[in-house]
Amino acid sequence: MRVVEAFRGAFGADPETVWHAPGRVNLIGEHTDYNDGFVLPFAVPWGVTAAVSRRADSTIRLLSLQAPGDPLTLTSHDQATGWSRYVVGVLDLLGDRVRGADIAVDGDIPQGAGLSSSAALEVSVASALNDLYDLGMTPMEVALLGQKAENDFVGMPCGIMDQAASALCEEGKALFLDCRSLGSRTIPLDLASHGLRILIIDTQVHHEHAGGEYAKRRAECESAARKLGVPALRDVTDLAGALDLLQGVERRRTMHVVTENHRVEALVGLLRAGAVTEIGALLNASHLSLRDQYEVSSPELDVAVEAAVRGGARGARMTGGGFGGSAIALVAEDRLRSVQDSVTSAYAERGFQPPRFLPATPARGAHRLS
Structure with a gap:
């Protein structure tokens, strides 16, 4: 796997876990999510894969295969810029429940195409950390964490739809989501x-x-x-x-x-x-x-x-x-x-x-x- 090889090359060891989170297409229900309304997205075959290991200190080392260059080494969350804000925002919200991390990410979502690469990045990293630290978060709680990271750390006032679709969708189905109650059910989409x-x-x-x-x-x-x-x-x-x-x-x-x-x-x-x-x-x-x-x-x-x-x-x-x-x-x-x-x-x-x-x-x- 390309991201595992990149992780090994950058950090000198295999990752402890690897998670994939997809982007999404919204079938219908646009700009309704932050109005507490209804949406109907489905996950797409492209997404972000995150290879992650824990660290004993609070340092964060980040590598993206879509951002050529040496890994970023951050000793403070305030040092995050650009794409790293989406990752560090997740870590920042987890606070004392996690320490530092080595993270390599690889994405194949067409950039800027409106398929929610940012949510896929947040959800893949949050899911991996949830797994590594046995945090017990449900998929919806992972989605909410990603949304809050984007709202508070990145400054993008998005609704919950993108992260929920990335975390909760099922193959062959769309996700009918009530963005107020966060109640959802899958709807067969047998095209x-x-x-x-x-x-x-x-x-x-x-x-x-x-x-x-x-x-x-x-x-x-x-x-x-x-x-x-x-x-x-x-x-x-x-x-x-x-x-x-x-x-x-x-x-x-x-x-x-x-x-x-x-x-x-x-x-x-x-x-x-x-x-x-x-x-x-x-x-x-x-x-x-x-x-x-x-x-x-x-x-x-x-x-x-x-x-x-x-x-x-x-x-x-x-x-x-x-x-x-x-x-x-x-x-x-x-x-x-x-x-x-x-x-x-x-x-x-x-x-x-x-x-x-x-x-x-x-x-x-x-x-x-x-």
């Missing part, structure tokens, strides 16, 4: 038996959310909830009445969050009824709402969605936080080439960088590697 695939369209437009537009959207939602007198926009039951009390961006944000929660529940109902082929219209509606009401799309995402549908996809939408990253399309097996050709041609016509296509099947959540 192959219906002759379907989820095609990820990586726009190759990378994004950086921390401290930017993502945080701004969250603040707008919180302001709207305060004006409506509800704990979160998830609690709005009279949408028409709520919209009468709001103006401008807060009105648009509220419309998206409330209707997106309904779309999640509707899509879950279709999946439970075995009507997988019928979910495309909900994907299309979600994208239009994200584009027009939440205003987090981009020209590249819009062209990808429009061209995919024109090429024969049953439905398509942007996925992830937006402003770049990826779209997903629900495509019949015999239309995959047509959809890819349609998107590629549309990008070429507009002078966009060629997109990358990643057919994804629902994968397993965080697990220890033998």
Whole structure:
């Protein structure tokens, strides 16, 4: 295993444990998680693998195969910068329960594609430390630790969806998650038996959310909830009445969050009824709402969605936080080439960088590697 060889070369011994945590695609339920709403992600076949050993002192030595150079040696958590903040944030929150660690990580998630490489990094490291120190954390507690590290140490105000998907998902299933109660259940997502695939369209437009537009959207939602007198926009039951009390961006944000929660529940109902082929219209509606009401799309995402549908996809939408990253399309097996050709041609016509296509099947959540 490449990460084990790198660990051995850098630190002079084999790691004590190796854990893998996947990235995720969100089938539907975008920007609802931090509004206490519903989401429906599934894990993807790509992720982060962390090889970890304990240390007797408090030193942290870090190596990433995606960051060439010598290992980082940190004697204080305050020394963490860049990618190391996601790892050190986890260690910082564990406090006296752990000491130092030697950690090597290797990831194959396309960077900047909106597939949540940061959550996979946090969950892989947290899972390994949970294993090594016998901390007894449940998968959801591991996810919450990763979220808190990203919120408090990195400064990215993300919701729980990404880390929960990385920690809890099961192969062949999506994860229906209530982001308030943290109650969840797996929903079969048997695409192959219906002759379907989820095609990820990586726009190759990378994004950086921390401290930017993502945080701004969250603040707008919180302001709207305060004006409506509800704990979160998830609690709005009279949408028409709520919209009468709001103006401008807060009105648009509220419309998206409330209707997106309904779309999640509707899509879950279709999946439970075995009507997988019928979910495309909900994907299309979600994208239009994200584009027009939440205003987090981009020209590249819009062209990808429009061209995919024109090429024969049953439905398509942007996925992830937006402003770049990826779209997903629900495509019949015999239309995959047509959809890819349609998107590629549309990008070429507009002078966009060629997109990358990643057919994804629902994968397993965080697990220890033998």
